[in-house]
Amino acid sequence: MNRTITFHGIFPPHSNHTLQFCGNTTDITAFLVTSYSLETILGVLGNTCFLSILAKQKEKAIVTNVFITNLIASGLIMCIFCLPFTIVTVLLNYWVFGEAMCRMTSFIQCTSMTVSILSLVLIALERHQLIINPMGWRPSLYQAYLGIAIIWILASLLSLPFMTNSTLSDAGFKKFYLTGSYTSKAICISSWSSDESRLIYLTALMLLQYCLPLVFILVCYLRIYLRLRKRKCMFEKNSCRTVPLKRINVLLASMVVAFAVCWLPLHVFNSIDDWNYKIMPHCLHDLIFSLCHLIAMASACVNPIIYGFLNSNFRKDVKTLILSCQHQSSVQEYEHLSLSTMQTDVSKDSLRLSRQQNPI
Numbered sequence: 001m002n003r004t005i006t007f008h009g010i011f012p013p014h015s016n017h018t019l020q021f022c023g024n025t026t027d028i029t030a031f032l033v034t035s036y037s038l039e040t041i042l043g044v045l046g047n048t049c050f051l052s053i054l055a056k057q058k059e060k061a062i063v064t065n066v067f068i069t070n071l072i073a074s075g076l077i078m079c080i081f082c083l084p085f086t087i088v089t090v091l092l093n094y095w096v097f098g099e100a101m102c103r104m105t106s107f108i109q110c111t112s113m114t115v116s117i118l119s120l121v122l123i124a125l126e127r128h129q130l131i132i133n134p135m136g137w138r139p140s141l142y143q144a145y146l147g148i149a150i151i152w153i154l155a156s157l158l159s160l161p162f163m164t165n166s167t168l169s170d171a172g173f174k175k176f177y178l179t180g181s182y183t184s185k186a187i188c189i190s191s192w193s194s195d196e197s198r199l200i201y202l203t204a205l206m207l208l209q210y211c212l213p214l215v216f217i218l219v220c221y222l223r224i225y226l227r228l229r230k231r232k233c234m235f236e237k238n239s240c241r242t243v244p245l246k247r248i249n250v251l252l253a254s255m256v257v258a259f260a261v262c263w264l265p266l267h268v269f270n271s272i273d274d275w276n277y278k279i280m281p282h283c284l285h286d287l288i289f290s291l292c293h294l295i296a297m298a299s300a301c302v303n304p305i306i307y308g309f310l311n312s313n314f315r316k317d318v319k320t321l322i323l324s325c326q327h328q329s330s331v332q333e334y335e336h337l338s339l340s341t342m343q344t345d346v347s348k349d350s351l352r353l354s355r356q357q358n359p360i
Contacts, residue, residue, distance in 0.1 A: 028287060029090060029091065032090045032290050032294075033087055033090055033091050035294055036083050036086050036087045036090065036294065036297075037087055039079070039083055039294065039297055039298060039300075039301055040079055040083040040084055040087065042301045043075065043076070043078075043079030043083065043297075043300045043301040044076065044079050044080065046301060046303075046304035046305070047072050047073075047075050047076035047079065047300070047303070047304055048076060049304065050072050050303075050304040051069065051072055051073065051076065054068070054069050054072070063126055063138075063139050063140070063141060063144045064123065064126055064127070066141065066144045066145065066148070067119055067122045067123045067126060067144060067147075067148070068119075068123065070115070070119050070148045071115075071116055071119035071120065071123070071303060072303060072304065074112045074113075074115040074116045074119060075112075075116060075299070075300035075301075075303050075304075076300075077108065077112040078109065078112040078113060078116070078297070078300045079297075079300050079301075081104075081105055081108040081109060081112070082105070082108075082109045082112075082297060083297060085097065085101075085105050086293070086297075089188075090290070094185040094186060094187055095168060095186055095187050095188040098168075099167060099168045102166050102167065102168055102188040103162075103163045103164075103166045103167075104163070105188075106159075106162035106163065106166045106188075106190070107156075107159050107160070107162050107163040107166075108159075109162075110155075110158070110159035110162050110205075111152075111155045111156050111158075111159040112155075113209060114151075114154070114155035114158055114159065114208075114209055115151055115152055115155045116299070116300070117209055117210070117213045117259070118151040118154070118155065118213070119148075119151065120213065120217060120255065120259055121213050121216055121217060122139075122144075122147055122148075122151070123255070124216065124217045124220040124221060125139075125220065126138070126139055126144075127220070127221075127224060128220040128223060128224060131224050131227055131228065132223055132224065132227055158205065158208065161201055162190065165190045165191055165192055166188060166189070166190050166191075167188075167189060167190075167191055168186040168187070168188060168189070169186055169187060169189045169191075170185060170186040170187075198274070199274055199275070202270065202274050203274070206267055206270070206271065209263075210263055210264075210267050213259075214256075214259065214260055217255075217256055217259070218256060221253075221255075221256055251306065254306045255306060258299060258302050258303070258306055259299065261295075262295055262296055262298055262299035262302070263296050263299060265291070265292040265295050265296070266292040266293060266295065266296040268292075269288060269289060269292045273285075273289075
């Protein structure tokens with residue numbers, strides 16, 4: 001069976017027709033176009049702003065900032081190469097960008113999503129080593145850049161089937177329009193040699209892009225939380241400088257929750273769609289996919305909020321960027337600690353305590 005890409009999302013739904021909804025299609029189309037447009041604007045502006053501020057920071061060479069920059073860059077690519085094409089396809093109800101872009105957008109979307117998830121894994125691993133094993137191995141800058149290069153290569157290889165199997169087809173239009181202008185229109189589809197190969201690939205993709213990374217991230221942050229909770233009392237007993245545990249834990253929890261919540265609906269939908277798509281109402285199929293896809297794409301918009309706007313010095317940098325838009329180096333004492341400063345403090349305290357006790 002061929003899988004038709006209706007909205008040209010990362011995981012296309014089953015469909016042998018053009019866009020169909022129950023009820024008033026004009027209202028639904030207007031809602032989707034508006035929602036996708038807002039996500040595009042917020043995603044592009046937010047990620048671009050974050051990248052420009054990270055580039056100006058004196059601490060930009062810290063390993064965590066390198067990983068975060070890569071994560072934000074992959075989110076920006078996703079906003080550019082996924083959301084605008086989705087908006088036009090929803091509005092026109094057919095693919096207008098040619099077969100080359102049909103193949104490239106599927107490939108780029110899947111690659112950027114995989115890079116985003118693997119970047120979260122690298123961040124979790126780096127923080128785990130920073131807090132749990134501060135005297136042991138920690139990635140250097142060279143290893144950080146090498147890790148980023150590796151995940152881009154792996155993500156590209158993992159996404160190749162989307163490039164090779166994506167093509168244009170006018171079968172859906174010929175079915176409903178025997179003559180007229182619609183016979184020259186086409187939709188972007190993924191054509192697989194067999195159902196078995198499709199199911200194997202998409203199931204493996206779901207495991208590698210969601211389930212396994214989420215388990216790894218949860219384990220890392222659970223261990224971090226338990227270690228910080230254990231050390232809180234030790235800091236107080238030894239009159240040490242108290243680490244802002246609450247702020248760190250909120251940041252860590254936000255990363256995991258945003259990743260899990262945003263992508264869960266789309267993965268559930270695609271799992272049902274892959275194995276038994278007939279159980280979903282025919283005219284609600286595309287609408288359900290659209291809503292799930294909107295939520296998933298929101299992950300590229302919330303990352304700047306999680307990594308930036310929860311940080312007071314980042315908000316100050318945003319205000320400076322908006323008000324002046326000039327390249328001025330202003331030396332300020334921030335009221336709150338930045339992400340990298342928090343990690344430096346945690347590392348120092350961890351090294352201090354590691355000399356007093358055996359690690360877990």
